[in-house]
Amino acid sequence: MAGKLSKAAAIVGAAEANEIGFLETPISSLQLHIEAIKNLSEQTGVPISKIEGVFSTGWSSELCEHLGITPKYIDTTAVGGCSFEMHVHHALAAIYAGIIDIALVSHGENGFSSRSIGGRGSGNYGVGGGVTSPAMEMTMAYGLGGAPSNYAHAMVRHMHRFGTTTEDFAHIAKVSRDWATLNPRAAMYSKEKHPFGGPITVEQVEESRMIAWPMTILHCCMVADHGGAVLIASPKVAASLSTKPVWIAGAGESMGHSNMLEMDDFTATSAANSARDAYSMAGMGPDDMEMALIYDSFTITAAMTAEMLGLAPRGEGHTLWKDGHAAPGGKFPINTNGGGLSFNHSGMYGMPLLIEAYRQLSGTAEDGINGDPGKQTSAKTCVVNGTGGALSTTGTLVLVADE
Amino acid sequence: MLPRCRDCNRVHWYPRFLCPFCHSDNIEWIEGSGEGTIHTYAVQHLAFGPWAEEAPYVTAYIDLKEGDRMLTVLRGVDPHKPEEIKIGSSVVVEFEEANEEMSLPFWRVVEK
Numbered sequence: 001m002a003g004k005l006s007k008a009a010a011i012v013g014a015a016e017a018n019e020i021g022f023l024e025t026p027i028s029s030l031q032l033h034i035e036a037i038k039n040l041s042e043q044t045g046v047p048i049s050k051i052e053g054v055f056s057t058g059w060s061s062e063l064c065e066h067l068g069i070t071p072k073y074i075d076t077t078a079v080g081g082c083s084f085e086m087h088v089h090h091a092l093a094a095i096y097a098g099i100i101d102i103a104l105v106s107h108g109e110n111g112f113s114s115r116s117i118g119g120r121g122s123g124n125y126g127v128g129g130g131v132t133s134p135a136m137e138m139t140m141a142y143g144l145g146g147a148p149s150n151y152a153h154a155m156v157r158h159m160h161r162f163g164t165t166t167e168d169f170a171h172i173a174k175v176s177r178d179w180a181t182l183n184p185r186a187a188m189y190s191k192e193k194h195p196f197g198g199p200i201t202v203e204q205v206e207e208s209r210m211i212a213w214p215m216t217i218l219h220c221c222m223v224a225d226h227g228g229a230v231l232i233a234s235p236k237v238a239a240s241l242s243t244k245p246v247w248i249a250g251a252g253e254s255m256g257h258s259n260m261l262e263m264d265d266f267t268a269t270s271a272a273n274s275a276r277d278a279y280s281m282a283g284m285g286p287d288d289m290e291m292a293l294i295y296d297s298f299t300i301t302a303a304m305t306a307e308m309l310g311l312a313p314r315g316e317g318h319t320l321w322k323d324g325h326a327a328p329g330g331k332f333p334i335n336t337n338g339g340g341l342s343f344n345h346s347g348m349y350g351m352p353l354l355i356e357a358y359r360q361l362s363g364t365a366e367d368g369i370n371g372d373p374g375k376q377t378s379a380k381t382c383v384v385n386g387t388g389g390a391l392s393t394t395g396t397l398v399l400v401a402d403e
Numbered sequence: 404m405l406p407r408c409r410d411c412n413r414v415h416w417y418p419r420f421l422c423p424f425c426h427s428d429n430i431e432w433i434e435g436s437g438e439g440t441i442h443t444y445a446v447q448h449l450a451f452g453p454w455a456e457e458a459p460y461v462t463a464y465i466d467l468k469e470g471d472r473m474l475t476v477l478r479g480v481d482p483h484k485p486e487e488i489k490i491g492s493s494v495v496v497e498f499e500e501a502n503e504e505m506s507l508p509f510w511r512v513v514e515k
Contacts, residue, residue, distance in 0.1 A: 138417040141507055142462055142476045143447060143454030152445030153464060160443070160490045213446035213459070213485050261417060261464070261474055266443050 002283035008096035010245030013044035014358035017227030021187040026113035032227025033108030040229045052100035055087035080388020084350030085395025089251035091232045101234040107351035108227040135259035150390040152212035155300040157266035162315030169299035170205035171322040180338030182375040188342040221340035228351040244362040250398035252277025260390040271308035274396040282398035286310035291379035293353045295387045296339040350386040361401040405435040414469040437496040439465040478511040
């Protein structure tokens with residue numbers, strides 16, 4: 001039986017910034033936000049002035065000021081890439097409670113551009129987790145910095161416990177590229193679009209440059225520019241719009257730790273908990289899902305998360321990709337946009353997950369966002385999972401198409 | 404030295420204001436055995452700041468004999484032969500001077 005919040009709100013639109021990827025002309029995170037919000041407003045026909053709640057990572061007030069709006073619900077949850085799945089959860093609760101009817105979830109992050117305008121790595125990440133936190137004092141000293149340096153430890157432990165190999169995980173990278181070659185907006189769509197774009201083989205993944213053993217660079221997501229926004233509305237507002245609603249049937253969030261130092265089991269994440277709650281609210285289970293969108297910061301993240309979501313037994317997450325089920329034409333499509341590995345990843349990948357879920361379940365994937373086509377599947381249900389930090393925080397959504 | 408809760412007797416790492424297990428603030432510092440085992444590890448080929456010159460080097464999470472876990476850089480291992488490092492191997496601590504005021508614990512694999 002579904003929980004009381006199930007389908008209390010729907011995603012009624014999803015849009016991106018005008019240009020995304022490895023932008024030649026550096027762009028600001030704020031501009032990426034604003035372009036996406038403008039496109040979202042045009043797509044849904046909902047004026048920006050009608051937005052009642054704003055959800056983003058760490059600077060929602062600045063965003064509202066720039067838009068010239070004063071919302072009555074402001075949320076700046078910033079706990080990594082899964083924050084946007086949590087924003088949807090929070091917006092669902094706020095709409096169910098009757099506080100607001102229309103919520104904006106927005107993301108803009110110039111992960112690539114920031115490198116050429118003085119920054120490093122990702123764009124605005126929000127607050128917390130800085131070098132002065134006690135746990136970071138105990139890890140920074142040992143030269144752990146970027147995400148790959150941490151996640152590699154999880155892959156080694158998974159290989160030790162389950163007998164998996166880097167080749168097993170390489171299939172995830174290969175399949176992500178298969179999807180990306182069907183999506184013109186994917187950064188790795190083709191060789192013409194990016195020198196390293198186009199199809200790749202498992203062997204190429206294995207033989208690419210080592211970043212953090214056992215992970216080569218093709219086991220790691222890119223850091224590009226991305227802006228995106230989704231609009232969430234009450235059933236009454238959703239019924240008044242011309243865009244199709246995609247119902248939020250279930251939502252859950254959880255965390256295991258902040259710093260990987262406190263990760264108890266390196267082969268498991270809190271996605272098991274956030275998924276349990278999301279499935280419970282939806283009154284559905286993994287067997288009811290027809291596709292999945294999983295944060296693939298690294299190949300190991302996708303494999304482990306598939307296990308946590310109940311889509312595969314423990315230690316066998318990679319088989320969904322290796323056996324071809326997750327690939328184009330397979331029986332259980334995963335990361336149909338090309339994922340963080342081959343579509344786009346700006347530092348926090350939660351928003352592209354939401355946008356692709358909306359595209360697929362509203363049947364608009366091939367109509368495209370901002371004019372470009374993608375690849376439409378026939379799925380009517382989708383489990384969406386974001387991971388944040390160092391396999392730390394998770395948000396899970398169960399989304400279903402309108403009947 | 405490791406923090407240990409006087410109320411529940413459990414050792415925790417990193418140091419806290421409250422015991423993360425029972426939330427007591429009755430915490431003491433004890434001298435650890437300096438023994439542990441490798442929980443998992445990785446080889447860092449891409450590093451920033453002062454560690455950039457050291458790459459590649461082997462990072463590892465160590466299960467302390469007293470309980471809980473510590474991150475380190477493993478000493479006495481070959482970063483070019485990561486397959487030879489075994490999870491579960493015994494390690495002992497050694498301290499290296501980081502600057503005039505501080506030493507850092509590093510861990511070395513011991514034959515057993």
